[in-house]
Amino acid sequence: xxxxxxxxxxxxxxxxxxxxxxxxxxxxxxxxxxxxxxxxxxxxxxxxxxxxxxxxxxxxxxxxxxxxxxxxxxxxxxxxxxxxxxxxxxxxxxxxxxxxxxxxxxxxxxxxxxxxxxxxxxxxxxxxxxxxxxxxxxxxxxxxxxxxxxxxxxxxxxxxxxxxxxxxxxxxxxxxxxxxxxxxxxxxxxxxxxxxxxxxx
Numbered sequence: 001x002x003x004x005x006x007x008x009x010x011x012x013x014x015x016x017x018x019x020x021x022x023x024x025x026x027x028x029x030x031x032x033x034x035x036x037x038x039x040x041x042x043x044x045x046x047x048x049x050x051x052x053x054x055x056x057x058x059x060x061x062x063x064x065x066x067x068x069x070x071x072x073x074x075x076x077x078x079x080x081x082x083x084x085x086x087x088x089x090x091x092x093x094x095x096x097x098x099x100x101x102x103x104x105x106x107x108x109x110x111x112x113x114x115x116x117x118x119x120x121x122x123x124x125x126x127x128x129x130x131x132x133x134x135x136x137x138x139x140x141x142x143x144x145x146x147x148x149x150x151x152x153x154x155x156x157x158x159x160x161x162x163x164x165x166x167x168x169x170x171x172x173x174x175x176x177x178x179x180x181x182x183x184x185x186x187x188x189x190x191x192x193x194x195x196x197x198x199x200x201x
Contacts, residue, residue, distance in 0.1 A: 077095065098138070109125045137159070141161055
């Protein structure tokens, strides 16, 4: 509807002019229902022509004093509705990445080491880092979780619906399942997507 487009345009202009983002690119569209806390926005870098669909939540739960952004969304990336990105250390979404609705990406988890305390009072884990390289597609309800170390989804890879990625994969991979495994990869010799042999999965 025209009023929804108008509100989204106004919200995008307001965010760019009043929030202290690390940077906020040109032609960025942030739906008016998205949640981004102003006090954490200086740890977020948004590139050109980025789309944040309705009810997207960009979260920076805690942050260090260094000047590096915790969350980087590259040029041309589209974040599907109701997706959540929670970046404590570093989540880098490179150029032209496509999220379906309800995707969840995080570089940490809730701490639960002390059973005498409510989990809500234990803070978050040290976690790791996430890199989603350019031209990747993450399917509906999929998750990328870096409990430790670095999880890299190689360029032009596809993550199937409801899959949970906890380990890195090479470029041009198709991943499915929980935990996600590579079931196809691009074969440059045949110029086709080929199934992975069972022993390599």
